[in-house]
Amino acid sequence: MNSTSNDNDNIGYVCSALQCERGLGKKTAMRWIDAHGVKTNYNFSDLENQSNRFSNAISSLGIDAGNVVFTFLPKMPEQFFAFLGILKTRAVCGTLFSNFGEDALLDRLGDSGAVGIITRKSLYKKVSRIRDKLPALKHVILVDGDDDPATGVISYSRIMAEASSEYQVLPTSPDTPSVLHYTSGSTGKPKGVLHRHGSLASQMATTQDVLGLKEDDIYWCTADQGWVTGTSYGIIGPWSLGVTQVHYGGGYDAQRWMDLLAQEKITVWYSAPTALRMLMREEETIFTSADLSSLRSIYSVGEPLNPEVISWSRRVLKHDIYDTWFQTETGAIMITNRPGLEIRPGSMGKPFEGIEPAILADDGTPLPDGEQGNLCVKTGWPSMFITYLNNESAYSSKFRNGWYYTGDTARRDDDGYYWFMGRSDDVINTAGHLISPFEVESALLEVAEVAESGVIGAPDELLFEKVVAFVNLHEGHQPTKELEIKIRLHVSNRASSIATPQEIIFCDSIPKNKSGKIMRRVLKARYLGEDPGDISTLEI
Numbered sequence: 001m002n003s004t005s006n007d008n009d010n011i012g013y014v015c016s017a018l019q020c021e022r023g024l025g026k027k028t029a030m031r032w033i034d035a036h037g038v039k040t041n042y043n044f045s046d047l048e049n050q051s052n053r054f055s056n057a058i059s060s061l062g063i064d065a066g067n068v069v070f071t072f073l074p075k076m077p078e079q080f081f082a083f084l085g086i087l088k089t090r091a092v093c094g095t096l097f098s099n100f101g102e103d104a105l106l107d108r109l110g111d112s113g114a115v116g117i118i119t120r121k122s123l124y125k126k127v128s129r130i131r132d133k134l135p136a137l138k139h140v141i142l143v144d145g146d147d148d149p150a151t152g153v154i155s156y157s158r159i160m161a162e163a164s165s166e167y168q169v170l171p172t173s174p175d176t177p178s179v180l181h182y183t184s185g186s187t188g189k190p191k192g193v194l195h196r197h198g199s200l201a202s203q204m205a206t207t208q209d210v211l212g213l214k215e216d217d218i219y220w221c222t223a224d225q226g227w228v229t230g231t232s233y234g235i236i237g238p239w240s241l242g243v244t245q246v247h248y249g250g251g252y253d254a255q256r257w258m259d260l261l262a263q264e265k266i267t268v269w270y271s272a273p274t275a276l277r278m279l280m281r282e283e284e285t286i287f288t289s290a291d292l293s294s295l296r297s298i299y300s301v302g303e304p305l306n307p308e309v310i311s312w313s314r315r316v317l318k319h320d321i322y323d324t325w326f327q328t329e330t331g332a333i334m335i336t337n338r339p340g341l342e343i344r345p346g347s348m349g350k351p352f353e354g355i356e357p358a359i360l361a362d363d364g365t366p367l368p369d370g371e372q373g374n375l376c377v378k379t380g381w382p383s384m385f386i387t388y389l390n391n392e393s394a395y396s397s398k399f400r401n402g403w404y405y406t407g408d409t410a411r412r413d414d415d416g417y418y419w420f421m422g423r424s425d426d427v428i429n430t431a432g433h434l435i436s437p438f439e440v441e442s443a444l445l446e447v448a449e450v451a452e453s454g455v456i457g458a459p460d461e462l463l464f465e466k467v468v469a470f471v472n473l474h475e476g477h478q479p480t481k482e483l484e485i486k487i488r489l490h491v492s493n494r495a496s497s498i499a500t501p502q503e504i505i506f507c508d509s510i511p512k513n514k515s516g517k518i519m520r521r522v523l524k525a526r527y528l529g530e531d532p533g534d535i536s537t538l539e540i
Contacts, residue, residue, distance in 0.1 A: 009197045010172035011179075012055075012088035015239035016048040017169065024215075024242045031218075031264065032077050035250035042077065044242070047084065050077075050160075052167035054085025057159040058116060061139050065090035068112045068180060071225065072096040072105070072119040072127070075249050078143045078156065079225050082118045083235060087178055088169045092194070094180035097226035098123060101494045103443065106130045107189050108182045109137060112389055118156065121145050174198025174382070180389065181228050183328040184427060184436030192389030193328045199232075200240060202332035202383035206352060207237030210324065210338045211268055212297060220246040220260070221270040227433070228328045229301055232383075233270055237332075254282040258290035265294035272302040274431035276309050276321065277462050287316045297339060299324055302432025303464040304420045307345030323349065325420065327406060328434075329398070331383030335418050348410070348418040355381060359412050364401055372421050375410040376403040426520045428457030429465050435499045437520060443494040444469060447487055449477040452510040456524045460502070469501035470523055472510055479506040511535075 008014070019029070025045040032040045042050075063069060069086045071093065073079045086093040094112060096105065105126055109117065116139040119127060124142060131137060131151075143156040178197045182190040207213050211233070219238050223230035238245050246264050250256060252275060261269065279287075298313065298321045305323035313321045322337040325348040335357060337349035351357050356378035359367045367373040379402055388395040398405050409421040428435040437455040444453035452472040457465035471487070473479065484504050492500045505527075511519040525532035 008169060008171055009174045009176070009200060010088060010090070010169050011197050011200050011236055011240075012051060012084040012086070013169040013172070014200060015084055015236060016044060016051050019044040019239065019242045020048050022242060027242065028244045029239060030077070030080065031244065031246045033246065033248045033250075033260065033264075040077070044239075047080070047239070049165040050081040051084035051088060052165050053160045053163040054081050055088040055167045055169075056163040057141075058086065058091070058139075059089055060159070060163070061116070061154070063089065063091055063116055063139070066177065067091045067116070068094055068114040069116040069118070070094040070096050070109065070112075070114050072098065072100070072117050072123055073143065073225075074098040074120075075224060075247060076143070078118070080235060080247070083225065083231070087197070088167060090170065090172055090176055092177050092180050094182075094192075095225050095231060097224060097496060097498070099492075099497045100126070100226075101443075101492065101496055102126050102130050103494045104190075104439070104496055106133060108192070109134050111182075111189065112180060112192055115139065116141065118143065124153075172197050174201075175386070177386065179231055181226075181231070181328045184434050184439060190436065190439070191391055191394055193228075193385045194387050194389050195331050195383065196386050199331045199383035200236060202381055203232050203237040204240045205354075206333040206336075207233065207241060207243075210322075210333050210336050210352060211237070211270065211299060212339060213238060213241055213243045213268060215242050217267045217296075218244050218246060218265055218294070219268045219270075220248070220264070220266045222248075222272065222275060223270070223301075228326075228331065229270070229272075229432075232326075232332055233301075252278060254279055254286050258286055258292075261295060262291040267294055267296045268299070269295060269297070270299045270301065272432045273300050273305045273309060273323075274302065274463055276300060276313070277306070280309060280312050281462075284316055292317065292319070295319060297322065301326065301333075303429045304346065304348070310343065310345045323347075325349070325418075327408075329385045329404070329406075330377070330381070331385060332381075334377060334381075344417050346419065347413075348420050350416055350418070357412075357418065358403065359410060360403065360405075364403070369412050369414050372409055372411045374424065375406045375408040375418070375420075377406065378402060379404055426456070428455070428467055430457065430460075430463045430467055430498060432464075433498045435467060437518075439495050440467060440469065440491060440499050440501065441518070443491045443499075444471060444487065446494065447490050449473050449483060450487070454510040454518045454520060454523050455501070456520050456527065458503075458524065458527055463502070466502035467499060468503045468505065468527060470505050470507050470510060472507055 029044045029047045030042045113136040118141040147155045176197045179195045221234040301324045324336040326333045335348045359373040440455040441453045451474045454470040458468045460466035511522040522532040
């Protein structure tokens with residue numbers, strides 16, 4: 001047990017040691033259910049001991065405060081032990097989606113100067129192919145592998161067995177860097193969004209006052225830990241309040257999900273609109289036959305929640321769905337629907353207490369209610385990101401006159417409800433994941449047959465936006481089904497399966513301006529059959 005005082009702001013300490021000090025050591029922290037349905041309960045003492053072992057293990061490797069260590073794992077218990085253990089040492093924990101390809105890994109591991117990564121053998125194959133380009137990456141810890149000193153590969157089971165379960169978390173100030181998530185922009189490489197331990201204040205408050213979690217709740221957040229929702233509300237918020245979480249290692253399966261909700265007596269469920277839209281397509285008997293009597297609240301996050309989904313849930317699940325809005329950069333829920341506030345289907349809801357949003361014109365002038373403009377938030381909330389790693393100019397560009405410009409456009413109605421209108425740049429929001437067109441275009445150009453490419457997001461009933469790729473082939477090549485499959489596989493392997501184009505349109509040319517920039521808005525207008533607007537800068 002830690003002897004650190006209760007005023008320590010360290011996230012790892014608060015989520016495990018402090019809960020034990022509060023007398024919750026024997027309470028279930030995580031009910032882990034693997035893809036086959038096998039259950040294992042971990043109490044807060046287990047969480048404390050396992051994360052302490054990992055802290056000691058990486059400290060023995062020379063990993064220190066400020067170093068960046070990534071988790072590159074599917075959802076599994078080791079993900080959570082490592083996350084808390086890294087933060088206890090005051091190192092920075094980055095999280096990676098397990099479906100990332102080599103290019104996505106190289107961008108993130110290279111830019112951050114990561115010194116360590118914890119992964120499994122099947123995923124390490126991707127890392128090994130780029131490792132010679134990552135001179136800072138000294139330590140690879142394999143949860144299912146043996147030691148290989150020649151390549152700096154370390155057995156997780158060995159170092160955990162050798163490590164002590166006692167670890168003293170040093171005093172950690174709120175401004176100490178904590179969690180690193182990469183997010184994509186419309187141009188250039190992904191940007192590393194760096195958070196601080198002080199984000200805990202926002203995450204705790206919103207978990208308590210928006211999600212409404214109490215100590216006797218059984219909570220399930222379906223988000224992957226590669227996503228900010230999966231860390232802020234799938235780890236930090238609930239455990240900082242001593243709440244039991246269910247974590248499931250399987251994928252989407254409507255019947256299995258309903259069984260989990262019923263059998264585990266889930267009281268609060270946090271998911272994504274894409275998953276909820278997928279459920280809408282299933283046979284209704286799956287839901288009408290499920291015992292959801294324990295379920296109190298359903299929440300969603302990731303992209304706007306269609307009004308039809310709320311109507312469906314009211315009719316079939318007999319519950320409202322409370323849509324929430326936040327970003328990787330904001331770290332915690334900012335504008336939200338919640339119990340006690342009338343739901344206006346399609347609206348983002350109203351600001352959380354202490355959050356001051358505004359709709360501003362491009363020149364910073366406040367716009368009247370009803371007008372669409374830049375959605376901005378007054379700076380200073382506790383979970384506000386502290387920088388884009390190694391990209392201070394991009395960070396500075398997000399702030400003007402004390403306002404954070406979110407990159408979203410919205411309007412506010414006369415009653416103070418906010419309504420999302422779209423992205424102010426070209427980022428594609430597919431199933432709650434932000435995809436950079438630039439990354440997909442770069443992967444497409446690596447296919448030998450492809451001469452040019454342009455990528456847009458187009459409205460999609462299920463995904464909110466789908467990835468649509470316009471492809472111009474080199475002379476002598478013809479569009480075929482086999483080539484489409486080849487292109488999709490390449491993008492999946494190089495970027496991620498999430499970035500794989502849902503639609504590929506073969507064309508004679510890609511519209512660009514005179515400086516060579518792809519005119520994605522022209523492509524989007526063509527796809528949607530709309531007026532492309534001013535095309536005076538198009539190349540001749």
